[in-house]
Structure formats: structure tokens, C-alpha cells
Amino acid sequence: MTKTIKVACTGAGQHVNAIELKKILQPAVVTRSAKPAKPPEIPARSVFYCQFCKEGKIVVTREMMEETMQEEQKL
Numbered sequence: 287m288t289k290t291i292k293v294a295c296t297g298a299g300q301h302v303n304a305i306e307l308k309k310i311l312q313p314a315v316v317t318r319s320a321k322p323a324k325p326p327e328i329p330a331r332s333v334f335y336c337q338f339c340k341e342g343k344i345v346v347t348r349e350m351m352e353e354t355m356q357e358e359q360k361l
Contacts, residue, residue, distance in 0.1 A: 290304045291350060293345070293350070295338070296342050296344075297341045297342025301336055303337050303344050305334060307351060310332050310346060330347070330348050331347050331348070
């Protein structure tokens with residue numbers, strides 16, 4: 287099952303959009319080396335267009351993503 291975040295857009299309609307976490311998070315490349323590579327950080331803020339209107343944008347913050355991931359780990 288894909289993890290999703292539901293966020294309201296900034297437009298007049300305040301439409302609720304479902305954003306998949308895999309769309310925001312980048313895959314980590316793992317290699318063998320003496321020094322382990324640093325994992326990629328979660329972006330501080332990601333902005334997407336609303337799926338329902340032209341003027342709205344969806345803003346997803348790092349705190350929102352971390353909160354969603356922690357809630358799903360508790361289940």
C-alpha cells in the first residue's frame with residue numbers, strides 16, 4: 287500500500303488532494319565503500335499544482351511527511 291498525505295490546496299475552493307510520498311521522496315542509491323554515503327534528506331518543502339483547480343497549489347512540508355510516517359509506523 288502506498289503512503290499518502292491529504293492536503294488542502296491554497297486556492298479558493300480549498301480542494302483536498304492526495305499526494306503519494308514516493309512522489310516526494312527520492313530513491314537512495316546504496317554502494318559498497320569504506321565510507322558510507324549519507325542518505326538523501328527529506329526536502330524542507332515541496333510544492334505541487336492542485337489536481338482540481340488552476341490557481342491552487344499544494345504545499346507539503348518536511349514536518350507533515352515525518353508526522354505521516356510516524357503515524358503509519360505506530361499502526
